Amino acid sequence: MAARVALALLLAAGLGSCVRYEYEHEIWLDVDGSGRVNVTGRPELWARFKGLAADTDEEALARRARELFERSGLRVRRVDLTHRGGHAYLYVAAAFDDVNRLGGTAAFPDLRIALRPDGDRLRLEGAWRPASRPPTPAGTDGLMAVRFHLPSKIYRHENAPGGVERGNILSWRQEVAAGAAGRELAFGAVMDRRSIFYSTVGLFAGAVLTALAMLATVVYFVRRKGRGDG
Structure with missing residues (x-):
């Protein structure tokens, strides 16, 4: 099992942006704490990790996802459902004013995140962790990730397996099975305060x-x- 996890993470680090995730948070961050976030995942994983009930009616599912993000204070830019490999994927793109207010909202019960000054630098820290919800039937194959597009020079990061990727991106990954089992995915970085x-x-x-x-x-x-x- 450990060898399989290590191999999956190694492949993810090597392939970078070519990797397809079953559940992903992708965040574009500005130095003032504002930014954009895309969340993509199979509907059953949205149900497991965010409590958004899965629905065979795709229009109803998209509507509830939009309402979930708007209720959490985000400006929704797009909601879509796509299909690949025999699975449906729910995609939501939204903008926010303060990344420090995302964690713990209705849309992000599985995310803890903070951006704060640290001298003449900025420190980003937090973790993805599953909300305390009873398990729902869901496939646990594939990888999940939290990815940041950071706005300024990165001085160090907390064990991002691929290091600083092209485009000033940091990614943290693990198997969906690990997330479904309750394993936390911690992340962190220190960057310049100037974009x-x-x-x-x-x-x-x-x-x-x-x-x-x-x-x-x-x-x-x-x-x-x-x-x-x-």
């Missing part, structure tokens, strides 16, 4: 101003020399 985007814009603006200053200096001396020759 990569605004740092890049600042550097670019500084370079432009320096170039303009140099150009102005050259023009000044050329014009001065021209008056002297005249």
Whole structure:
């Protein structure tokens, strides 16, 4: 069993974004704590981990998922149901104003998350853990994950198996069976308080101003020399 888990996680780390998850939280985070979140998973896993009752009526299921997120204070951008490998997958995309308010809401009873200042840096910490609910019939094959798209330079992380992935992404993974058995999936990282985007814009603006200053200096001396020759 241990060898099978290790092999699954090794393959996930190696394949990165090519891995398909049976249950996934994917979060795009800004330095001010706002951001976006996508949750994708088989309906029976939504039922097991979030208490959203599964329904063969896909329109009713999508409507209840939207209501669940809106009731938790998120702005829902999209709700969809797709199919692959003979399974249905419920997908919800939403925006939030403060990541610190997500955990423990009706939409995220299985998530504990905090983003707080740590000197001149930001510390992200938390865990995914199943809510205390009676087991529901659900396949436990495949992998589950919590993934973060972080906005600034990452100084360190807490055992993300794939390290910092392309796009400044950190991912934590485990088998669905482990989650269904109650195993917590802890995550954490320390990052810069300045976003990569605004740092890049600042550097670019500084370079432009320096170039303009140099150009102005050259023009000044050329014009001065021209008056002297005249």
